[in-house]
Amino acid sequence: MDASLSTTTFKSRIMGTSVNVSLTIRNTHEATMEFTLFGAAYTFTVTRWSRKGLSSFLLLFFAYKCREAADFGSLTVDDNGVPTFNKTTSQKVNAVIQGAKDVMACVDEIGTRHQRSVLDYAVWYREKHTCWDTYENYITMLACNCIVHTDFLAPGVTWELVTFGMA
Numbered sequence: 147m148d149a150s151l152s153t154t155t156f157k158s159r160i161m162g163t164s165v166n167v168s169l170t171i172r173n174t175h176e177a178t179m180e181f182t183l184f185g186a187a188y189t190f191t192v193t194r195w196s197r198k199g200l201s202s203f204l205l206l207f208f209a210y211k212c213r214e215a216a217d218f219g220s221l222t223v224d225d226n227g228v229p230t231f232n233k234t235t236s237q238k239v240n241a242v243i244q245g246a247k248d249v250m251a252c253v254d255e256i257g258t259r260h261q262r263s264v265l266d267y268a269v270w271y272r273e274k275h276t277c278w279d280t281y282e283n284y285i286t287m288l289a290c291n292c293i294v295h296t297d298f299l300a301p302g303v304t305w306e307l308v309t310f311g312m313a
Contacts, residue, residue: 148173152239158250161257169246171239175200177246179292183299190253190292194284195245200238203284204231207241210281218244245285252289257299265300268293 152171157164158181165181172178176196180189195203207213208221218241219233233241260267268290278284292298 151175154243156247158247158254160254161261167250169243171242172196175238175242177242179246179250188296188298190249190296192246192249192288192292194288195242203245204241205229206281206284207245248285249289249292252285253293256289256293264293264298
């Protein structure tokens with residue numbers, strides 16, 4: 147695993163509960179968010195914006211709304227439609243931090259709306275919405291990936307074995 151570029155913490159809300167999120171951003175811009183909710187520890191890992199994916203993320207990030215250049219850098223597009231990012235390493239990190247906060251906010255929205263069906267919703271969303279063409283879709287897909295990959299808020303059920311012919 148590569149070295150850490152940045153480590154920070156921030157507060158987020160999930161289903162009305164305040165959580166402290168520990169965020170680690172690796173040199174590749176992979177982000178790991180660790181937090182505890184209702185006594186269970188969770189680790190969300192976002193690799194989509196790492197390495198070559200950072201440019202796609204930043205295009206959507208800047209297209210979503212006007213960003214403060216001092217915090218996030220800037221995006222310019224030439225006459226041929228070729229984008230150029232003007233950013234420092236710390237500005238890229240700030241964009242990833244904001245993206246992580248947006249993922250957590252989306253998880254909160256999904257949890258608040260769907261409560262005990264959070265995991266079911268995330269699976270459904272990933273199957274039905276495969277387009278990553280807007281920042282909103284991109285963040286929602288990342289949030290759903292995090293939910294699915296961690297079995298987030300999945301019920302703690304011990305299954306009794308059922309097979310054909312047992313009756």
